[in-house]
Amino acid sequence: MWFYIVRRFNLFVLTVAVLYFLVFLMINAMPGELATNISGHVNPSVEQHEQLVQQYQLDKNWFNQYISFINQRIHGDFGLSFTTAQPIFDEMLKVLPATIELCFYALLVALCLGLPMGILGAVRYRKFSDHTVLGISLIGYSIPVFWLAMLAIMYFGLKLQWLPVAGRLNLLYQVDAITGFTFIDILLSDIENKRLALRDAFSHLLMPALTLALLPTTVVARIMRTAMLEELNANYIKASQARGLSPATIIFRHALPNAIQPVLAQVSLQLSTILTSAMVIEVIFSWPGIGNWLMDAIYQRDYPVISAGILVCAGFIILVSVLSDIFLIATTPQRRSAVYGSS
Numbered sequence: 649m650w651f652y653i654v655r656r657f658n659l660f661v662l663t664v665a666v667l668y669f670l671v672f673l674m675i676n677a678m679p680g681e682l683a684t685n686i687s688g689h690v691n692p693s694v695e696q697h698e699q700l701v702q703q704y705q706l707d708k709n710w711f712n713q714y715i716s717f718i719n720q721r722i723h724g725d726f727g728l729s730f731t732t733a734q735p736i737f738d739e740m741l742k743v744l745p746a747t748i749e750l751c752f753y754a755l756l757v758a759l760c761l762g763l764p765m766g767i768l769g770a771v772r773y774r775k776f777s778d779h780t781v782l783g784i785s786l787i788g789y790s791i792p793v794f795w796l797a798m799l800a801i802m803y804f805g806l807k808l809q810w811l812p813v814a815g816r817l818n819l820l821y822q823v824d825a826i827t828g829f830t831f832i833d834i835l836l837s838d839i840e841n842k843r844l845a846l847r848d849a850f851s852h853l854l855m856p857a858l859t860l861a862l863l864p865t866t867v868v869a870r871i872m873r874t875a876m877l878e879e880l881n882a883n884y885i886k887a888s889q890a891r892g893l894s895p896a897t898i899i900f901r902h903a904l905p906n907a908i909q910p911v912l913a914q915v916s917l918q919l920s921t922i923l924t925s926a927m928v929i930e931v932i933f934s935w936p937g938i939g940n941w942l943m944d945a946i947y948q949r950d951y952p953v954i955s956a957g958i959l960v961c962a963g964f965i966i967l968v969s970v971l972s973d974i975f976l977i978a979t980t981p982q983r984r985s986a987v988y989g990s991s
Contacts, residue, residue: 652977660970665718667962671955672717678951682706686717688728688736688952726956731948736956740938744960745828746816747930747937751922753857755915758864763911765865766872770880770907771899781869788866793925797859797932804855811855814934818852821845856933860925864918871914875907909976916972920965 678685683700684692692700701707705716720726726736769781805813816830817823823830823837823845830849834842879885880903888898927939934940938957945953 685951727952730950743938743941754860757861762865762868765869769873770876785866788862818848860929875910879903879907916969
């Protein structure tokens with residue numbers, strides 16, 4: 649077990665190093681002064697330019713520049729933003745909780761909807777319910793996220809006026825950003841009518857979270873259906889049926905714990921899909937997250953912000969993937985057997 653953890657940690661370090669190298673090459677290929685693109689200092693003085701050259705070792709070879717680039721980013725120094733002249737790390741801390749909140753609830757919705765759909769499709773195999781689940785999964789997998797988001801805004805937001813179409817919270821509720829997570833900040837605040845504020849925050853979250861959850865829901869449903877079918881055809885399930893156990897006991901106490909393991913393995917893979925789709929969703933719904941922040945940086949050609957956003961998003965996905973692999977190896981005997989050749 650510890651050997652596998654060390655091996656995954658080494659792979660994580662190597663992958664992150666390659667990621668940093670690619671971003672470093674991207675910064676060198678960007679137009680403009682290299683010292684300005686790395687640090688974010690626009691029109692620095694002669695003294696500031698010399699200090700930046702020494703800080704980032706720009707007067708030395710590429711390897712020293714690369715090591716200095718890694719050292720600065722690891723210590724949280726992502727430079728300054730071109731547009732705001734503020735530290736990028738501080739701006740990132742303000743927008744990152746909004747993205748984490750949106751992705752978390754979208755993943756939660758995907759699991760709450762996808763797991764029952766997959767179980768229903770497997771239990772009612774080749775019947776109307778199974779065909780319905782497959783049809784919904786195929787349609788949901790084929791619909792572009794941006795098109796569905798605009799359709800939801802036009803129908804539920806503009807025509808029916810059921811849900812708000814932009815932001816995280818109505819401006820009438822003055823809630824201080826303590827943690828950056830809307831629901832937690834509302835509960836920790838001392839404002840009146842917390843119940844109304846929570847309801848308003850939920851109404852703002854509902855449409856973007858459901859839109860973002862569509863694709864992972866279909867993936868979870870199809871994987872859950874396939875895994876459950878394999879478990880229901882296993883010999884131990886037939887033996888349980890021969891002993892007279894109820895169908896509910898067989899499904900939820902015997903088949904489900906084994907069938908859910910492939911779904912958990914796919915959660916980390918779906919995180920990259922959710923995060924990339926969240927960037928589009930945030931722009932459409934004006935959700936103040938890291939995706940909206942990065943899109944503004946792309947439009948304004950804010951190169952330090954773009955490089956910092958790529959490093960943080962990709963590094964977060966890699967870290968979650970490694971941690972999920974370690975968790976599955978630690979909790980799943982079948983995966984340990986596949987890795988080590990024995991249980």
